[in-house]
Amino acid sequence: MIENKLLTPLTNSDYKNYFKNGVSYEGYKTNLSVDLATNTDEEKVGFISLNQSRMKRVDKTFQITEELARLLQNIKDKVYWLMISEHWCGDASQNIPSFNKIAELSAGKIELRIVYRDENTELMDQHLTNSTRSIPKLIQLDEAYNVTGVWGSRPVEAQELIIKLKSNPLTADTYVNELHLWYARNKQIALQGEIVNLLK
Secondary structure, eight states: OOOOOOOOOOOHHHHHHHHHHSBOHHHHHHHHHHHHHHOOOHHHHHHHHHHHHHHHHHHHHOOOOHHHHHHHHTOOSOEEEEEEEOTTOHHHHHHHHHHHHHHHHTTTSEEEEEEEGGGOHHHHTTSOBTTBOOSOEEEEEOTTOOEEEEEESSOHHHHHHHHHHHTSTTTTTSHHHHHHHHHHHHTTHHHHHHHHHHHO
């Protein structure tokens, strides 16, 4: 938990700079590969390797819903998606590829950039989830870099599942496995419904 403290609100210029300094999805994947090859933390290497596989799977299998596809066709103004993440984050590996695919399918109306949580704590601390630095966290910005919405760190349905599993002693130690099974079965449908609401 992060201690409550008075934070100086970020300006539009701040958000613009964070966005401009972020990496593309392709850059993020390249950095992940480098991290996998050079990281000396064996536990993190295990997570990063799993996440690389998960991202490849979502990249190959993602299918956009009709509702979201229609909405993308009707976007008139530019949208910037500023994503906070880290390579070791399992939820990031399941969700960021979908945000990237949607941005690609928007015909340039949506741009996605990714920044790293631990290098950008000032940004992260403006967008905590229940007083924690939970990731991935998406900050949606308009053309003038006003914040128009936030999302994260996982779909509501997945979060409800986690709460239920963690509260049961029989599943508290294995909840991560159940979470990723949920992602595989849901096929990004719940996430896309939330993105529809975010874009509206």
